[in-house]
Amino acid sequence: MKTELTTLLGIEYPIIQGGMAWVAEHRLAAAVSEAGGLGLIGAANAPAEWVRDEIRKAKELTDKPFGVNIMLMSPYADEVAKVVAEEKVKVVTTGAGNPGKYMTMWKEAGIKVIPVVASVALAKMMVKAGADAVVAEGTESGGHIGETTTMVLVPQVVDAVKVPVIAAGGIADGRGIAAAFMLGASGVQMGTRFVATQDAVVHENYKNYIVKAKDIDTRVTGRSGGHPVRVLRNEATKKYLDMEKAGATFEELEMLTVGGLRKAVTEGDVRTGSVMSGQIAGMIKDIPTCKEVMETLVAETDALLKGKGFYE
Ligand code: TUI
Numbered sequence: 001m002k003t004e005l006t007t008l009l010g011i012e013y014p015i016i017q018g019g020m021a022w023v024a025e026h027r028l029a030a031a032v033s034e035a036g037g038l039g040l041i042g043a044a045n046a047p048a049e050w051v052r053d054e055i056r057k058a059k060e061l062t063d064k065p066f067g068v069n070i071m072l073m074s075p076y077a078d079e080v081a082k083v084v085a086e087e088k089v090k091v092v093t094t095g096a097g098n099p100g101k102y103m104t105m106w107k108e109a110g111i112k113v114i115p116v117v118a119s120v121a122l123a124k125m126m127v128k129a130g131a132d133a134v135v136a137e138g139t140e141s142g143g144h145i146g147e148t149t150t151m152v153l154v155p156q157v158v159d160a161v162k163v164p165v166i167a168a169g170g171i172a173d174g175r176g177i178a179a180a181f182m183l184g185a186s187g188v189q190m191g192t193r194f195v196a197t198q199d200a201v202v203h204e205n206y207k208n209y210i211v212k213a214k215d216i217d218t219r220v221t222g223r224s225g226g227h228p229v230r231v232l233r234n235e236a237t238k239k240y241l242d243m244e245k246a247g248a249t250f251e252e253l254e255m256l257t258v259g260g261l262r263k264a265v266t267e268g269d270v271r272t273g274s275v276m277s278g279q280i281a282g283m284i285k286d287i288p289t290c291k292e293v294m295e296t297l298v299a300e301t302d303a304l305l306k307g308k309g310f311y312e
Helices: 004-009 026-034 048-061 077-086 100-108 120-128 150-160 174-182 204-212 235-245 250-257 260-267 279-283 290-308
Strands: 015-017 039-042 066-071 091-095 112-117 134-137 165-168 187-190 218-221 229-232
Touching (some): 015 026, 015 039, 026 290, 039 048, 048 066, 048 077, 077 100, 100 112, 120 134, 120 150, 204 260, 218 235, 235 250
Parallel strands (some): 015 187, 066 091, 091 112, 112 134, 134 165
């Protein structure tokens, strides 16, 4: 499955694991990279020394390339940006902001830089600043999201930039990957699919909640404050959305979600925690290993793209 992206990153399959807060730690990242994709460590809101330690632990588990995702709203973003350069991480992806100010430092360290974008304008700006590829992330994704769907965003980003485009949002099987290629993408990024795996160090309640979810079970909180976040519906989202509708302040709403993702991921509190997930949760029915996920994805995509698809 050679594409512009596999060549750029030196990986076997053009499949990247999302850099999910609390979920994407070294064991998941190493498992995805060992299976031939690109695993990511999610720096999220963690201090720089935690990130350094995770990078070193991942290096002990795999010789294959892996990356770090830097969440740019983090108070530690500046320090983490330095750590990835010092540790000579192969690939950096960024989310929730504009990484322009770090670009020169990362390029000088030989890092491949892949910003996650939710619009054509930001994609163009990032490529101008030196991005090696971009992830075009549709609103179907879990966590912090933009407005535009994957189907609409990906081809427009493909038309706007000359670097490889990675499609994200709403992809969890070979059909989604084949469709992403049809839209002009050179690869995909998947989050939710990799949460529901044996390798993800995530409470079993969280994984089972994804498996149990139906197509219409995600909700978007925080639209009123300009920070929309997609999660699986539960008691907490009901309360949040009721309060948001009633005109609660940003601070009142923040109080409801602070620490909610940690509570769901580490304690398994899927009732009052934040169970971040993409809309594709409804399609996920099992909890395999990353290796099994990758083998299935590649077999399904191959079957479709080698002509055994719709028109056979
Ligand atoms: O970053 C994500 N998804 C995330 S980050 C995150 S961390 C979090 N933890 C607890 C509560 C809330 C959040 C969870 N999920 N995806 C990448 C992404 N980036 N999607 C959209 C964007 C984006 C949005 C605005 C990128 C840039 C941007 O503005 C750029 C600018 O000009 O500042």
